[in-house]
Amino acid sequence: MSEETKKLFEERLGRYQAAIALEPHDRIPIATGSNYFAEVYSGNTKQETIYDPDKWLQAEIKFCQDFPEVDVLRNNRVYGPLYDALNVKTYKLPGRDLPANTQFQFMEQDYMKEDEYDDLINDPPGFMIDILLPRILGELGNRGTGRSYIAMLKAGMAQAMFGGIMRNRGIVLEQQCGMPQPMAGFFLAPFDALADAMRGMTATFLDMFRQPDKVLAACDVLVQEMAHMALSVADPLKRYPIFVPLHKAIFMSPEQFDMFYWPSFKKVMEIIIDSGYNVRAYLEGDWGKHWHHMRELPKGRVLCDIDSQGDIHQAKKDLGGFQCIAGGVQDSMLILGTTDQVREHVRELCQTVGKGGGYIVSAGCSFPYDAKPENFRAMIDAVMEYGWHDKSIKAKPKAAPPVRTPEGLNPRRVMTPWDVKKTELGQIMGDENLIKKNWEQLETMAHTFMWQWTL
Amino acid sequence: MGDLAQALANLEEKKVYQLIDQKITEGANPLDIIQECNDGMVRVGELFSEQKYFISQLIYSAEILKQVMKKLDPLLSGIQADSAGGGKIIIGTVKGDIHDIGKNIVITLLKGSGFDVIDLGVDVPTEKFVESVKESGAKVLGLSALLNFTYPVMKEVVDAINAAGLRDKVKIIIGGTPINEQVREYAGADYYAKDAVAGVNICKEIYA
Known part of the structure; x- marks a missing residue:
């Protein structure tokens, strides 16, 4: 990596990290988490982005060259071949089930039935592999067939391939473009894990009225699973926050949120923060009645993306000094507005919400696919004109905090713990630790793989 | 009550x-x-x-x-349902979008208010909206969406209603998460409903 690129990378990362931490930095970062605009800017179809890693990367390199003011690029977590290998029923993919230029869409239904809560609560991994996954992964539906074994084998390999693609992409973007990532690793709020891919929203809401204790117990059990999943795929250097999209909270009353959504979600975030990571949370929809809770977490550790339906000015009032917020640029204005409108809108944001820091320019949790390129440029130019706090400040990337296991995290529940395997092996002739370490690593990877299908 | x-x-x-x-x-x-x-x-x-x-x-x-x-x-069974009195409303999620939670809530409330709802479902092709307006003679057409790439699709439906010569026969309401006044203006719809109840109230106004 050239000295210049390295400097650029550190400048961008330092600015991003300082904004999140509510520390001094030179200007408002341009740092969305999901930059769908970058994905299509260079002419790729949406199908190409999830099926052709080379085209995907080329498009992003082009974007970095054309918009060098952008501080972090974007995240992506869908790799088409993996979804095909398993026949993942919870997604419709561009080019496969949808026209090549339509974005992927999530399909939820009550895959888990109302009387299956105890199965989940008593044995989460067993519930996943025996009950849920055969229903949401079509290829696992034919249990015990040769085809289902091959499908799992292919999926494991596709997962490893995707890991390689993501690693390579990160290195190229860092070393060639000086571009950091907005986040690495992901989880769901336990209530969302239940209400997305397991029970679906409608059924979970009915359960909330009809069997509230079961819903609460399930959320409690999912705290550990979500925390382990998040930590196992996070950035080992702890440079980037861990991502959580928050889906169902906006449909709940404040009382329901306080009882069913927040306590387990907060526990997962506390574990992640204790482990030395920050969180980047998409507060999807209008979170105005809920976001004050983010003040309960340590200051400057949860970057809150305010959606287009939320009031960014109110968010600043409620969260300013507690957590950094991102957002403010209206999606509809980027798509339909004029450059003058965008420029004026962003100027106003910089001079109000941006004042005093703790603010990142973005649209509602993303830059939309259909933003007009000239509007995107107008937004950037406005930040470069009005978004400066203090040009003399050069925020440096933070050193990773020391590794430690947080208090709230229990050992991971797995199908075949080492003790079981050890008993099966009987007398171990050589170095037990060598065998154990690798056994546990693979077991962990397999469970992370399994739990990712809750997303 | x-x-x-x-x-x-x-x-x-x-x-x-x-x-x-x-x-x-x-x-x-x-x-x-x-x-x-x-x-x-x-x-x-x-x-x-x-x-x-x-x-x-x-x-x-x-x-x-x-x-x-x-x-x-x-x-x-055997009792003639008293739907004749209720005004007809056509509703559907536009092409490319498969989300129906919002649409279904609106339908429940519309039915509760005595409307006769024609639900076209999700991912509805533009022509289907036009046909339905033509056949049913409904005075209200509701377009729903969750995803913001549907702005041009909503406009396409409004334009197609225009082209079919039906524009003065039907009021078009658009609604859903990414919809606001700017989108209404762009699409050329008559109303935008900020939530389900607002949508029902607009329907009541139109049929008043």
């Missing part, structure tokens, strides 16, 4: 079922029972407008109503 309507408005599921069973045993006219349930649903809609209820409560009320209708269905 009757006991039944009140129980439904309060989301007292078991009590609603008890009252229904009791009324059925007493030989009450099923259409009167439905009317009382509709009163309860209207109250639910009002509580939603007042931000005392949220989507979760709307979904629960719709579920209770669904169970009630299951109980009443056997009694309704």
Whole structure:
């Protein structure tokens, strides 16, 4: 990596990290988490982005060259071949089930039935592999067939391939473009894990009225699973926050949120923060009645993306000094507005919400696919004109905090713990630790793989 | 408001079922029972407008109503449903978008207010909206979406209604998460509904 690129990378990362931490930095970062605009800017179809890693990367390199003011690029977590290998029923993919230029869409239904809560609560991994996954992964539906074994084998390999693609992409973007990532690793709020891919929203809401204790117990059990999943795929250097999209909270009353959504979600975030990571949370929809809770977490550790339906000015009032917020640029204005409108809108944001820091320019949790390129440029130019706090400040990337296991995290529940395997092996002739370490690593990877299908 | 309507408005599921069973045993006219349930649903809609209820409560009320209708269905065969009085509303999620939660909530509330709803489902091709307006003679067309790439699709539907010479016969309401006044103007729709209850109120205005 050239000295210049390295400097650029550190400048961008330092600015991003300082904004999140509510520390001094030179200007408002341009740092969305999901930059769908970058994905299509260079002419790729949406199908190409999830099926052709080379085209995907080329498009992003082009974007970095054309918009060098952008501080972090974007995240992506869908790799088409993996979804095909398993026949993942919870997604419709561009080019496969949808026209090549339509974005992927999530399909939820009550895959888990109302009387299956105890199965989940008593044995989460067993519930996943025996009950849920055969229903949401079509290829696992034919249990015990040769085809289902091959499908799992292919999926494991596709997962490893995707890991390689993501690693390579990160290195190229860092070393060639000086571009950091907005986040690495992901989880769901336990209530969302239940209400997305397991029970679906409608059924979970009915359960909330009809069997509230079961819903609460399930959320409690999912705290550990979500925390382990998040930590196992996070950035080992702890440079980037861990991502959580928050889906169902906006449909709940404040009382329901306080009882069913927040306590387990907060526990997962506390574990992640204790482990030395920050969180980047998409507060999807209008979170105005809920976001004050983010003040309960340590200051400057949860970057809150305010959606287009939320009031960014109110968010600043409620969260300013507690957590950094991102957002403010209206999606509809980027798509339909004029450059003058965008420029004026962003100027106003910089001079109000941006004042005093703790603010990142973005649209509602993303830059939309259909933003007009000239509007995107107008937004950037406005930040470069009005978004400066203090040009003399050069925020440096933070050193990773020391590794430690947080208090709230229990050992991971797995199908075949080492003790079981050890008993099966009987007398171990050589170095037990060598065998154990690798056994546990693979077991962990397999469970992370399994739990990712809750997303 | 009757006991039944009140129980439904309060989301007292078991009590609603008890009252229904009791009324059925007493030989009450099923259409009167439905009317009382509709009163309860209207109250639910009002509580939603007042931000005392949220989507979760709307979904629960719709579920209770669904169970009630299951109980009443056997009694309704042979009785001419009193739908002739209700204005016709066509509604669907536009092409490319497969989300239906918002649309279904609007439908429940519309039915509760006595409208005759023609639900075209999700991912509805533009031509299907046009055909439906032509065939049904409905005065209201509702377009729903969750995803913001649907702006041009909404415009396409409005343009197609224009091209078919139907524009002065139907009012077009658009609604859904990414919709605002700017989108309404762009698409050329008549109204944008900021939530389900607002949508129902616009329909009432149009048919008033």
